Amino acid sequence: MKKSISLTLKVWRQAGSTEKGSFETYAVKDISTDMSFLEMLDVLNEDLTREGKPPIAFDHDCREGICGMCGAVVNGRPHGPEKGTTLCQLHMRHFSDNDELVIEPWRSRAFPVVKDLVVDRSPLERIIIAGGYISVNTGSAPEANSLPVPQEAAEKAMDAAACIGCGACVAACPNGSAMLFTSAKISHLALLPQGRPEAARRAIGMVQEMDRLGFGNCSNITECQVECPKEVSISNIARLNREFMKAWLAADEK
Amino acid sequence: MELEAKIPKGPLPEKWDRHRFELKLVNPANKRKFDIIVVGTGLAGGSASAALAELGYNVKTFCIQDSPRRAHSIAAQGGINAAKNYTNEGDSIWRLFYDTVKGGDFRAREANVYRLAQISNAIIDHCTAQGVPFAREYGGLLANRSFGGAQVARTFYARGQTGQQLLLGAYSAMMRQVAAGRVRMFPRREMLDLVVVDGRARGIVVRSLLTGEMETHLGHAVVLATGGYGNVYFLSTNAMSSNVTAAFRCYKRGAFFANPCFTQIHPTCIPVHGTYQSKLTLMSESLRNDGRVWVPLQAGDRRRPGDIPESERDYYLERRYPSFGNLVPRDVASRAAKAMCDAGKGVGETGLAVYLDFKDAIARDGRAVIEKKYGNLFQMYEKITGEDPYETPMMIYPAVHYTMGGLWVDYNLMSTVDGLFVLGEANFSDHGANRLGASALMQGLADGYFIIPYTIGGYLATASLESLSETHPAVQEAKAASVQRIHALLSVNGRRTVDDFHRELGRIMWDYCGMSRNNSGLEKARERIRILRGEFWENVKVPEGNETLNQSLERAGRVADFLEFAELMIIDALARQESCGGHFNEAYQTPDNEALRDDAQFCHVAAWEYQGDDREPAFHKEPLVFENVALAQRSYK
CATH class of the missing domain: 3.50.50.60 (FAD/NAD(P)-binding domain)
Structure with missing residues (x-):
């Protein structure tokens, strides 16, 4: 395999949320195939800075695929073409010499563009505030082993809890739905006995908030599951629907 | 005081x-x-x-x-x-x-x-x-x-x-x-x-x-x-x-x-592989539960790991520390890896790596068990390096991890x-x-x-705390100083990027104030940091302005502080004329090359007080009193 490649990048540039954006074309040369995608953008940004041009703004932090800060749509796919991979963990060895890459921010009504590839994902936080927790005050917990949890339930809860809150599911969904994100949190907590006392309230609260924030509906297109860098399964959406239905049918007040 | x-x-x-x-x-x-x-x-x-x-x-x-x-x-x-x-x-x-x-x-x-x-x-x-x-x-x-x-x-x-x-x-x-x-x-x-x-x-x-x-x-x-x-x-x-x-x-x-x-240099990280690299990735220490660390017995052995027979491998942690084996503390494991690479036994393209091998654990417990414990780590390793750690041993090298x-x-x-x-x-x-x-x-x-x-x-x-308004002079002074600093960073308008300065500072610190230190190196580093800091304020280039998301400006402010703070680290390292834990001064080591403390002189916390930009910080000492444990040379043998 060739150790370095050259690429043509078409990058969405937008100076601010109220400005009009457009694609700019950049040629990058001698990109080592061991580089990560973000390191490739770093190289371009260093060049732009030296030329006195504004570098491309993009969110990133841990660069090891866990903080959920990074993300862009590459050739139409959130976090790029590799399955189960965040943009920061996508390496250039998966591209070929002279490839053309179109790089855009998450596109969703609920996520306004802040600048270039940076979007405002605070609506996801609003969904968590609406009930994504177990109400336990510090100091009041019983001994940890006093409540056994079947291993299978703990493992399934962990599968859902692996969500990094990056928003790729929303960007992937033609409806702009946040069902995968919301269902991951609802499932994580509903699967554990500690989360049961508030399960009904949580399901109703989080789903209503999600609807209120302008996310679209889920119509089982399943793009979210394909693009999720942590491979969170849509079976969580089925569980959310069950939890929500149960809660709704039994609820005293809605 | x-x-x-x-x-x-x-x-x-x-x-x-x-x-x-x-x-x-x-x-x-x-x-x-x-x-x-x-x-x-x-x-x-x-x-x-x-x-x-x-x-x-x-x-x-x-x-x-x-x-x-x-x-x-x-x-x-x-x-x-x-x-x-x-x-x-x-x-x-x-x-x-x-x-x-x-x-x-x-x-x-x-x-x-x-x-x-x-x-x-x-x-x-x-x-x-x-x-x-x-x-x-x-x-x-x-x-x-x-x-x-x-x-x-x-x-x-x-x-x-x-x-x-x-x-x-x-x-x-x-x-x-x-x-x-x-x-x-x-x-x-x-x-x-x-x-x-x-x-x-x-x-x-x-x-x-x-x-x-x-x-x-x-x-x-x-x-x-x-x-x-x-x-x-x-x-x-x-x-x-x-x-x-x-x-x-x-x-x-x-x-x-x-x-x-x-500072803590963590022994199990993915080795450095290029000048463009922006960060290093840890491979959890938990891997040392099941992974065995080794290098070839002979320096310069360039065979592939699978071609090196058991008899020609040196499981050096197990050999040197039989009771803790692969689970010695981080500082000890890091220095041991460095010693192996310094002796020419390092592996991989750069020779700055050692193997972390799961072959025996997979043979003993089966792949499924290992996958359940470490699956996401193995996957991350594979993404970054393009190699499958189930098939070929991981390559690891120490990296800065914690302070x-x-x-x-x-x-x-x-x-x-x-x-x-x-x-x-x-x-x-x-x-x-x-x-x-x-x-x-x-x-x-x-x-x-x-x-x-x-x-x-x-x-x-x-504490009796009076109510405080935004117009208090101390509040206004602090705010004005921060505004002024942003302005100063934006007005240099030089030719070198922030990352370029940061990379050079990092190199100085890694070479002279990293896993092993000596007095002349520390002195040299101090001088070079001062020169670099001087150049930063004359030649850094920060694009765009203040009133926008400006990630270069954010980094510039942080690097400016690192350039001052690095000198404080050097001052502290020079003042502590002993070796202890992550601070290893080559002049102070046991015959087995372990860190040699000087409890008579340095059983204290060194606390530094800022005295002004052009003055040395003042040294204060908090003596450490051990009433319940006996001070001893650490041994993991």
Whole structure:
């Protein structure tokens, strides 16, 4: 395999949320195939800075695929073409010499563009505030082993809890739905006995908030599951629907 | 001036109980009258925000990322220690305490470490109740694994994502308080200064990273939980935005900086592979439970690992440290790896790597078991290197990971500035000269959930704090200084990029103040840092302006502080003429090349006081008194 490649990048540039954006074309040369995608953008940004041009703004932090800060749509796919991979963990060895890459921010009504590839994902936080927790005050917990949890339930809860809150599911969904994100949190907590006392309230609260924030509906297109860098399964959406239905049918007040 | 750590009287196991009784309380109805500022939302800041708000305080919390859930605690992989003794191996609070003091090479405060061990069990209880999906046995009870520096399995874990799950626990607890209106969250803010009025911390200056607006936020106490300074080395396992600025600004406002030269180089990271590289990636220490570290017996053996027969491999950790084997503490494992590579036995393209081999574990337990324990780590390794660690051994090399040094705090976690409390990695208190694996998560959460809620009350109940307005001269001065600094960074308009300076600084620090140090190298580094700093302020190029999301400007401010702070690390390293834990001065070693302490001269915390930009910092000493453990040469043989 060739150790370095050259690429043509078409990058969405937008100076601010109220400005009009457009694609700019950049040629990058001698990109080592061991580089990560973000390191490739770093190289371009260093060049732009030296030329006195504004570098491309993009969110990133841990660069090891866990903080959920990074993300862009590459050739139409959130976090790029590799399955189960965040943009920061996508390496250039998966591209070929002279490839053309179109790089855009998450596109969703609920996520306004802040600048270039940076979007405002605070609506996801609003969904968590609406009930994504177990109400336990510090100091009041019983001994940890006093409540056994079947291993299978703990493992399934962990599968859902692996969500990094990056928003790729929303960007992937033609409806702009946040069902995968919301269902991951609802499932994580509903699967554990500690989360049961508030399960009904949580399901109703989080789903209503999600609807209120302008996310679209889920119509089982399943793009979210394909693009999720942590491979969170849509079976969580089925569980959310069950939890929500149960809660709704039994609820005293809605 | 000798520092007063305010360690409570009485026998070690009774100190914390006694202290909690002696601390004055704030009446529940009065708590809502106090505003507390928390900076940082990792395990320490997130848990502190939640716990303080639960008590009824008004909390304003700040973070640099777009969401508090992204703080770098999230990247901690392996686990969190506690003295539960679920494995029936004879663990106890005393043993966790002893292992931590010894692991820290006897440079931590006994009383703090004992309290940490005491609190450890309550952390597991609380996090389990929050819904943290810890690994479990088939019977439904919690599972444990082993970490370095301990001979018992006391580490609780959630696959290789323990930090993420604990952080999401703290984050959700904090979001519950946001819903309750007791925490107000300010994301995408960077703290640039501390507001000190009449000798007390009363607020902060933050820059909005979206608009460039300089804001002041005032309160009755400031809780700093802004993490470590490992990024002074440019390449580290820290997140890109981890930095020293907030802590360093507090240092300049009178908070002493303790043991800045104590940095942890983690033995199991993916080796460096190119000049463009932006960060290094940790492979959790938990891998050393099952992975065996080795190099070829003969220097210069370039055969592929599979072609090297057992008889020609040197499992050097197992050979040198038979009782701890692959699970020696991090400083010991890192130096051993460096020694092998220095002797020409390193592997891989650069010769700066050793093997971490799972062949025997896979043969013994089967691939499925290994996959369940470490699957996400193996996958991450494969993504980065393009090699499959199930088939070929991992290649690893030490990398900067954690900083034991930090702002000096007393037993109440209060700095030398009254009202400024410092938690988690940002303080210096519990890990001495070397932190043991799975102890950072424990400390961050102990500080936030179970210490600050009590000690801050003791302060607020006794301090008489007048109301303060934005127009106070001290507030205006701090704000103006921050505005001026941004202006200065933007007006240099030179030719070199911020990253270019940062990379050069990192290289100097890694070469001369890294895994092994010597006096002439440290002197040389100090000179080169000064020159580089001079050039920075004449030749740095920061594009765009202040009133926009300007990531280059953010980095410029952080690198400017690293360029000053690096010199403080060197000063501290030169002052400590001994070797201990992560601080290894080549002049002081045992015949077996282990760190050789000088307890007669250096059994103390070195705390540095800022005296002005052109003056040497003043040295202050907190003697470390060991009443309960005997000082000894650490041995992991």
